[in-house]
Amino acid sequence: MSRNFFPAILLLAAAMSAAACGEAPAPTDPTNFVILVADDMGWEDASPYGHPxxxxxxxxxxxxxxxxxxxxxxxxxSCSPSRASILTGKYxxxxxxxxxxxxxxxxQTTFVDLLREAGYWTASAGKWHLGDAAVARFDLVIQGGGERTTEEASENELMPGGGYASGAGAWVDALKxxxxxxPFLAWLSSFDPHRPYQEGILDTPHALEDVVVPAYLPDTPEVRKDLAxxxxxxxxxxxxxxxVLDELDRQQVAENTFVLFISDNGAPFPRAKTTVYDSGVRTPWIVRFPTGxxxxxxxxxxxxxxxLAPTLLDLAGIESPFSFEGESIVPILNDPSAVVRDHIFAERNWHDFxxxxxxxxxxxxKYIRNFYTDIPNGPPADAIRGDTFQKMRALRDxxxxTPHQHIVFDTPRPEEELYLVADDPQELYDVSQDSAHAEALERLRxxxxxxQEATGDTSPAARTPDEYDRxxxxxxxxxxxxxxxxxxxNTLENPENALE
Structure with missing residues (x-):
């Protein structure tokens, strides 16, 4: 992990001194950060990742x-646990x-705390889902979608389900x-594309023929409409x-602003959200940083x-605390062929069930260890209520x-799963019992x-009851x-912001 001992506040002081003397801004001006967080968006569901x-x-x-x-x-x-992990740099x-x-x-120490201590102005706008104690970490918090006015909103924002329902209606206002x-950090989080869905939010909605149905979902009109x-x-x-990109241009800060787009988890469909398959834990990750x-x-x-946490601090010239588990990806920003880690780790804990x-x-x-084999590998409650899962129930009956689609109902689950993701990206074929992959199974186990030992991952004293019907x-x-x-x-914030 990169360690840098020159806090952003010193860089800021140098820049302000130069400005006072009429000099051009120094090349060491502190980096600004804008983190855009989608809510339940699959990694390949955007044109940059090839969706047609x-x-x-x-x-x-x-x-x-x-x-x-x-x-x-x-x-x-899982929504709030993923966000807590991102902010703290911990699992x-x-x-x-x-x-x-x-x-x-x-x-808990977060990168927001450390940036703020170094002189950064910090703001959050949109979906919150972090609890009341986290509010004090930011200089500005606008929970939810913000207010809409006819003077400031576009026609699309004033449509049913516009800026307020999207959770993004206050993003630009926060930047203003x-x-x-x-220097500033803006954590901008949406409700989109979290369930439930509403028709008519676009003038030209996606058609059923636009839908690409993954193999683990049945290709039916109901499923296609849900995906559309x-x-x-x-x-x-x-x-x-x-x-947001337009506002950064308008403020003339785009050149020195690190913009990252990610999702908190996968799409809210069976065998995706809440699972540790790539459909659940692989995320879009796009960085724009013109100077880097x-x-x-x-x-x-x-x-x-x-x-992410050690990366932002690295770019800000701030030393990362030893509590951070991750690695700075600055070497990759400098050289796309660079490697900072050989493995990624994922976990599933209580989420509705x-x-x-x-x-x-x-x-x-990919190696998976299922500790509770007596329960099915089902989706969260909001996806269960959706048209796709309900159609799958009918088809099951x-x-x-297909066996790939039936997995969300199967019990008992295997204790171990192994997938050759290089050849099987949708993780349809479990090779844990194939002797040809025994070495990989033993190694990843x-x-x-x-x-688990290094990060203190131990079994809970008791299992947590379901809170929804499966x-x-x-x-x-x-x-x-x-x-x-x-x-x-309990200190949870407003229940209306606590989506499943």
Missing amino acids: FIRTPNLQRLADHGMRFDYAFVTTS PHQTGAEQLHWPLPED QRPEGR LYYDEIARLDHYVGS VKAGSTTASLVSTVD DDRVRAVRDSRY EGSL GVLGAW ETGDALPNRTFQRMPPGKE
Whole structure:
């Protein structure tokens, strides 16, 4: 991990001194940071990653002027735990917020804290989902979508499900509130493309024939319509990405601003969100940084969202604390062929339903360890209520699902799974019982075990009860948004921001 002992505040002081003397800004001006976070967007569901029909011209613009990471991963496919992991530079089980809706504890150190201490102005706008204690880490927090006015909103924003429903309506407003003369961090998070979906949010919605149905989902009109509505929300999100890029240009700070687009987890469909398959934990990761990244470049190097915290501090010239588990990816920004890690790790904990899964992946294989084999590998409650899963229930009852599609209902689950992801990117063929892959199985089993020991990943004292019905997605009597770790007083923020 890179260690740099020149805080951004010293660089800022030098720049301000030069400006006072009428000099041009120094090349060591502090880097600004804009982190754009999608909510439940699959890694390949955008034109920069080859999707032929989803309309994402602004994400394409970002990639054309920056670097596209083809093998980037979140540490967990679960909304609030993923965000807590990103901010703290730790794996979810180390944060005290590994279960859905558990707030980020006050005693956790985040990159936001360290940037702010170094003189950065810090803002968050959009989806929050981090708990009340985290609010004080930012100079400005605008939770939700912000206000819409006819004077400031575009026609698209004023459509049903516009800026407010997207969670992105206040992104540009937050940037406009930054003080002059200070470097800034803007954490801009959307609700898109999280369920539930609404028709009519675009003038020209995606058609059923635009849909690319993955092999693990049945190709039916119901599934295609569900995916088309998901595409619409991605297109709406893309609109707001463009607004942010335009605002950075307007403020003349784009050249020295590191812009990153990621998702907190995979698409909200069966065998994707909440799983540790690539469909659940692989994320789009696009960086635009004109002074530090070659335009139109791509990299096949493995990166994890646990690497973001040390990367931002590295670029800001701030020493990373030893609590950060990740590695700075600055070497990759400088050279797309550089390697900073050989493995990525992912975990699944409680998210609407009880579960405990761990995974390790390298450039060729994915190894999965299922600790609770008595429960199916189903999706979260919002996806269960969706049209795709309900159609799959009907097809299951008719005996019409393929084995790849039926996996979300199968019990018992295998204790171990192994996939040759280099040849089987959708992880359809488990080779854990194939002797030809015995060496990889044994090797990755050891890598995962060593990681668990090194990061203090131990089994919980007791399993956590489900809070939804696994067939209908209906809330059970014990359901509450007021979730906290056992023995902790609840301090969760407004329930309306606590999406599943």
